[in-house]
Amino acid sequence: MSSIWRSRNLIAGAALSLAMLAVALLSLIWTPYPPTGMDFLHRLAPPSAVHPFGTDSFGRDVLSMIMTGAQSSLTVALIAVAVGAGIGVPLGALAASRGGLLDDVVMRGCDLAFAFPALLTAVMITALAGPGAVNAMLAIGIFNIPVFARVTRGAARGVLVREFVLAARTAGRSDTAIVLIHVLPNIAAVLMVQATIQFALAIVADAGLSYVGLGVQPPQPSWGRMLNEAQTFIWRAPLLAVFPGLAITLAVLGLNLLGDGMQDLLDPRLRRAR
Numbered sequence: 001m002s003s004i005w006r007s008r009n010l011i012a013g014a015a016l017s018l019a020m021l022a023v024a025l026l027s028l029i030w031t032p033y034p035p036t037g038m039d040f041l042h043r044l045a046p047p048s049a050v051h052p053f054g055t056d057s058f059g060r061d062v063l064s065m066i067m068t069g070a071q072s073s074l075t076v077a078l079i080a081v082a083v084g085a086g087i088g089v090p091l092g093a094l095a096a097s098r099g100g101l102l103d104d105v106v107m108r109g110c111d112l113a114f115a116f117p118a119l120l121t122a123v124m125i126t127a128l129a130g131p132g133a134v135n136a137m138l139a140i141g142i143f144n145i146p147v148f149a150r151v152t153r154g155a156a157r158g159v160l161v162r163e164f165v166l167a168a169r170t171a172g173r174s175d176t177a178i179v180l181i182h183v184l185p186n187i188a189a190v191l192m193v194q195a196t197i198q199f200a201l202a203i204v205a206d207a208g209l210s211y212v213g214l215g216v217q218p219p220q221p222s223w224g225r226m227l228n229e230a231q232t233f234i235w236r237a238p239l240l241a242v243f244p245g246l247a248i249t250l251a252v253l254g255l256n257l258l259g260d261g262m263q264d265l266l267d268p269r270l271r272r273a274r
Contacts, residue, residue, distance in 0.1 A: 010261025016254025024070040033061035035068040036219040044237045053243050056226070057233060062240065065221035066247050072133065072216045073223055073251065077202035079137045081195055084144020089191065091145070092152025093183060096160060097175045107153070110146030118143040118205040122214045136215040140205045144198050151194045155187040189266035196259035200252045207248050223248050 027035075032052075039059035047054045053062035095106040116124075122139035129135055159165060160183065168178050209215035210224030218225070223244040230240035 007261045007264055009257045010265060013254050013256070013258030013261050016250055017258050020070055020251050020254060021074065023067050024074045027064075027067035027071045031061075031064035031067050033064045035064040035221050036060065037064075044233060044240075046237075047239065054237065054239055056229065056237075056240055062226075062243055065226060066223070066243055068221040069223040069226065069244065070247065070251070072220060073203050073206050073248075076133055076137050076140070076206040076216070077199050080140035080202045080206075081144060081198050083137065083141025084198060085148050085191070085195060087141075088145040088148025089152045089184075092149040092154075093156050093179045095149070096153045096156035097179050097183070103153075106149060110149050113142065113146040116143075119208060119212070119214075122209050126214050131214045131217060133216045133220075136206055136209045139209070139214075140202050143205070144202070147198060148191070148194065151190065152187065155190045156183045159183045159186045189262075193259050193263045193266065196255055196262060200255035200259070203248065203251050203255070 037060060039055065041059070042051070042055050043057055043059045045051055045055040045059075051061050051063065053066065056062055056065070091106050095103040118140045121142055122136060125135045125139050156179070160178075165178060165182050168182060173181070206215055207222075207224035207227070210222040211228045213225070213228075215224060216222040226244040227241055230237070230244070233240055
């Protein structure tokens with residue numbers, strides 16, 4: 001417990017991540033103004049007591065949109081990471097435990113998937129099914145699958161040569177039982193850190209997809225689309241771009257610090273080095 005409090009990265013990352021989560025949850029029940037409500041008489045209003053972050057070109061309250069955008073970003077990122085981990089982890093564990101041709105097929109499939117980044121995958125999916133949050137989740141999730149598969153395979157191969165695994169094989173345990181009982185619990189820390197990193201990358205990817213119109217669709221607020229709309233008024237109201245950009249930066253920074261702190265905490269070699 002004391003090592004947790006000594007990890008500044010972990011504390012700072014957890015604080016920022018919890019703050020983002022709190023804002024997203026609060027937006028479910030309350031925002032200062034309706035996030036899609038328009039007030040054309042107060043278009044592009046500067047920050048004030050009435051509108052702490054000002055208003056956009058349609059008179060919408062920027063703070064309310066930032067809060068609701070946090071909800072959208074977290075939802076897309078969470079489901080995308082869940083898709084990537086839910087498929088990639090079993091694939092990686094299977095490739096590590098079986099080896100041979102199956103291992104080669106899975107790894108070559110991962111290499112092929114890396115040739116199609118999330119944005120390109122989203123373009124292809126959009127061409128078939130149209131833009132939207134679901135397609136953004138699917139595109140980012142597909143990109144996460146080979147990441148989790150490679151990390152799981154690499155970590156699992158290190159565990160599979162340990163003495164307790166060899167003893168389990170000698171006792172007649174099946175490959176599935178060995179993976180579930182011995183491998184996954186021993187690589188859970190690695191997967192948690194990787195999930196945190198992919199969560200941060202998924203938020204950036206979601207913002208990028210929304211920026212080009214392939215992510216969350218209007219009228220639902222999105223940080224990426226707010227940046228896109230702000231560029232038209234960058235000289236007249238530069239803060240329109242600052243606030244969503246700052247939200248993305250803080251969210252990604254918090255998750256990266258959280259992942260770094262978790263790695264320091266869970267990796268015995270790093271603890272000894274400290």
